[in-house]
Amino acid sequence: MSGPAQRRITIKEVAEAAGVGVATVSRVLSGGSASPETREKVFAAAARLDYRPSALGRNLRRQRTGGVGLLVPDITDSFYARLADGVLSCARSYGEPVTIGVTGDDPEREAELIGALIEQSMDRLIAVPSGDGDMWAPALRAGLNVVFADRRVRTDVPSVVPDDRAGVLTAVEYLAGLGHRRIAFLARHGQSQRVTAFLDATASLGLPVDRDLVVHARASRDSAYAAAAGLLQNHSDVTAVLAGGNVLGEAAVLAARELDVRVPRDVSLIMFDDVPWAELCSPPLTVIAQPAQDIGYRAAELVLRQGRRPPTVTLPTRLVVRASCGPRVAPRRSS
Amino acid sequence: MSGPAQRRITIKEVAEAAGVGVATVSRVLSGGSASPETREKVFAAAARLDYRPSALGRNLRRQRTGGVGLLVPDITDSFYARLADGVLSCARSYGEPVTIGVTGDDPEREAELIGALIEQSMDRLIAVPSGDGDMWAPALRAGLNVVFADRRVRTDVPSVVPDDRAGVLTAVEYLAGLGHRRIAFLARHGQSQRVTAFLDATASLGLPVDRDLVVHARASRDSAYAAAAGLLQNHSDVTAVLAGGNVLGEAAVLAARELDVRVPRDVSLIMFDDVPWAELCSPPLTVIAQPAQDIGYRAAELVLRQGRRPPTVTLPTRLVVRASCGPRVAPRRSS
DNA sequence: ACCACTCATGGAAACGATTCCATCATGATT
DNA sequence: AATCATGATGGAATCGTTTCCATGAGTGGT
Numbered sequence: 052m053s054g055p056a057q058r059r060i061t062i063k064e065v066a067e068a069a070g071v072g073v074a075t076v077s078r079v080l081s082g083g084s085a086s087p088e089t090r091e092k093v094f095a096a097a098a099r100l101d102y103r104p105s106a107l108g109r110n111l112r113r114q115r116t117g118g119v120g121l122l123v124p125d126i127t128d129s130f131y132a133r134l135a136d137g138v139l140s141c142a143r144s145y146g147e148p149v150t151i152g153v154t155g156d157d158p159e160r161e162a163e164l165i166g167a168l169i170e171q172s173m174d175r176l177i178a179v180p181s182g183d184g185d186m187w188a189p190a191l192r193a194g195l196n197v198v199f200a201d202r203r204v205r206t207d208v209p210s211v212v213p214d215d216r217a218g219v220l221t222a223v224e225y226l227a228g229l230g231h232r233r234i235a236f237l238a239r240h241g242q243s244q245r246v247t248a249f250l251d252a253t254a255s256l257g258l259p260v261d262r263d264l265v266v267h268a269r270a271s272r273d274s275a276y277a278a279a280a281g282l283l284q285n286h287s288d289v290t291a292v293l294a295g296g297n298v299l300g301e302a303a304v305l306a307a308r309e310l311d312v313r314v315p316r317d318v319s320l321i322m323f324d325d326v327p328w329a330e331l332c333s334p335p336l337t338v339i340a341q342p343a344q345d346i347g348y349r350a351a352e353l354v355l356r357q358g359r360r361p362p363t364v365t366l367p368t369r370l371v372v373r374a375s376c377g378p379r380v381a382p383r384r385s386s
Numbered sequence: 387m388s389g390p391a392q393r394r395i396t397i398k399e400v401a402e403a404a405g406v407g408v409a410t411v412s413r414v415l416s417g418g419s420a421s422p423e424t425r426e427k428v429f430a431a432a433a434r435l436d437y438r439p440s441a442l443g444r445n446l447r448r449q450r451t452g453g454v455g456l457l458v459p460d461i462t463d464s465f466y467a468r469l470a471d472g473v474l475s476c477a478r479s480y481g482e483p484v485t486i487g488v489t490g491d492d493p494e495r496e497a498e499l500i501g502a503l504i505e506q507s508m509d510r511l512i513a514v515p516s517g518d519g520d521m522w523a524p525a526l527r528a529g530l531n532v533v534f535a536d537r538r539v540r541t542d543v544p545s546v547v548p549d550d551r552a553g554v555l556t557a558v559e560y561l562a563g564l565g566h567r568r569i570a571f572l573a574r575h576g577q578s579q580r581v582t583a584f585l586d587a588t589a590s591l592g593l594p595v596d597r598d599l600v601v602h603a604r605a606s607r608d609s610a611y612a613a614a615a616g617l618l619q620n621h622s623d624v625t626a627v628l629a630g631g632n633v634l635g636e637a638a639v640l641a642a643r644e645l646d647v648r649v650p651r652d653v654s655l656i657m658f659d660d661v662p663w664a665e666l667c668s669p670p671l672t673v674i675a676q677p678a679q680d681i682g683y684r685a686a687e688l689v690l691r692q693g694r695r696p697p698t699v700t701l702p703t704r705l706v707v708r709a710s711c712g713p714r715v716a717p718r719r720s721s
Numbered sequence: 722a723c724c725a726c727t728c729a730t731g732g733a734a735a736c737g738a739t740t741c742c743a744t745c746a747t748g749a750t751t
Numbered sequence: 752a753a754t755c756a757t758g759a760t761g762g763a764a765t766c767g768t769t770t771c772c773a774t775g776a777g778t779g780g781t
Binding site: 445 | 736738739741
């Protein structure tokens with residue numbers, strides 16, 4: 052049942068109960084100066100009436116909304132969920148509510164959500180941007196305080212990102228060290244940072260550089276599976292695969308199993324992002340762990356802290372060796 | 387860099403630009419009646435100035451905030467992430483923003499978050515409640531419009547829950563059908579519904595009812611692992627385990643592997659909640675799938691739709707047979 | 722004794738929207 | 752032709768808070 056919706060008590064009633072003016076109540080409650088006895092009276096009245104200041108009134112007057120917005124492509128993806136958890140954890144310590152929206156990696160939906168947040172007078176936003184940087188111009192002009200997380204698409208917006216370059220290099224070096232020469236990269240659209248890092252890494256290690264070895268997929272599970280299956284079927288010469296994220300890794304494992312490709316005997320597999328199931332998988336997956344939670348936390352710190360904001364924070368990745376990579380034996384026979 | 391924070395345009399400026407009064411602008415923009423030419427002028431002016439009504443002003447006047455609050459124990463848990471996704475998906479179609487908070491299954495933190503939401507004048511809340519129902523009395527008295535998801539702790543609050551009773555019964559029947567007689571239930575604290583359903587199910591199937599076969603854990607991974615390991619070590623007579631949720635199932639798989647208990651040869655394992663990795667696991671896990679997303683969606687519908695609200699919606703679960711359950715062979719030898 | 726200065730205090734304006742109500746014009750009915 | 756009903760329209764009040772400014776009291780210095 053919805054109750055009788057008892058009216059909330061306002062600052063005016065507190066003022067009356069305390070026998071002072073509303074201005075004084077406001078001042079005392081926000082830590083301004085007042086005489087000790089007045090403070091006492093106000094606090095007593097406020098406590099007695101269980102007064103809760105209305106954020107609406109405050110924000111309207113102050114011309115800024117307390118909370119922070121958070122835009123992620125998919126809250127169901129463990130990586131973004133952990134990122135969101137970091138944001139929430141930091142925001143909680145500041146006492147700020149966070150309003151979340153899922154973009155589905157669709158720039159159009161993203162723009163809609165930004166509009167909705169502006170309508171709410173949110174002036175602080177943490178986003179995993181979907182499209183390219185151009186579409187952010189209007190939002191920035193509107194005075195929105197933006198921090199990018201996980202991806203950096205504009206240099207004039209503070210960003211917190213994993214060290215893609217080092218992560219990719221570590222993975223490729225590890226595979227090369229095991230003797231692999233034809234290594235494929237299973238990438239999600241928009242991972243241009245990692246793609247160039249991958250091409251640079253293979254080149255710098257003297258491996259053959261072949262753009263065909265970079266396979267792209269959209270963010271959905273279906274698209275990832277199709278890309279993974281296509282890769283394993285059409286490139287029988289690759290002996291190692293680097294997956295650019297956990298859903299791509301999942302798709303690779305599934306596709307390999309379906310196509311009867313043994314991991315790591317037939318092909319070695321290494322995945323970006325450490326997820327709980329990586330250890331449960333058979334074989335347990337070797338991964339490049341990303342500090343998803345830290346990324347969120349740091350991004351929230353950046354957007355909540357008032358001070359100067361460094362242009363970009365890069366957080367280290369870490370190679371976690373499990374059992375999905377082995378020495379190169381022989382190229383698989385052609386299909 | 388933060389721009390010059392260009393001031394947002396107000397309804398007053400639109401009125402001036404259109405040559406009409408503010409009341410007329412408000413009326414036109416919210417679909418009220420007006421003469422065709424006035425409508426035209428107002429729409430033109432609003433579009434030209436790119437006018438966005440301030441939700442703050444509107445909500446202050448209307449005495450209610452548009453958005454809905456969402457309280458989950460842990461956004462990192464796939465189940466709650468999918469539930470949240472359902473809520474977000476429904477809320478998006480209503481154009482309502484969602485403010486999310488994680489309770490960590492801690493009633494105290496939950497109470498804090500409720501307070502924060504009330505401060506924001508949120509009057510609609512979807513919650514996976516942490517403690518018992520008593521602590522919700524103040525919130526309900528404050529006129530909050532609450533819908534419970536996943537757990538029902540009060541009969542006077544509409545709730546959307548999975549069919550625990552049927553799910554547990556299906557699982558136990560399945561295991562009993564394979565010949566298992568001593569079945570353990572690995573439960574999270576607070577899953578009293580499922581525990582009683584479990585005891586009822588075992589009793590109704592003529593299996594020995596033994597409260598020691600119900601092992602409790604807190605929500606954390608560590609606690610779950612400890613409980614799972616303890617169960618497998620101390621009860622060498624159990625031949626099948628039902629895990630009450632995905633983190634418990636994960637812990638069971640890990641503990642079994644660590645203790646060299648083979649699944650399903652030594653013990654059969656069945657888990658509540660179907661997660662993507664259940665299929666990647668070795669062996670692939672047989673699960674009781676729960677419609678997490680639907681639960682969230684339906685809960686959001688309930689809280690957003692104005693009409694009468696049914697007391698409880700129960701959503702069906704589904705047995706997905708994979709490879710983690712086998713026929714009972716022989717009790718494991720005592721440790 | 723007077724002035725200058727500090728300090729606590731409360732009234733009132735402001736924030737941006739909605740909505741009540743009065744006003745006015747127009748068309749219809751008697 | 753006078754009256755009534757209808758509908759469009761804008762002024763002003765309102766929501767709950769913060770903050771500017773004026774007022775008045777008290778203090779210390781010359």
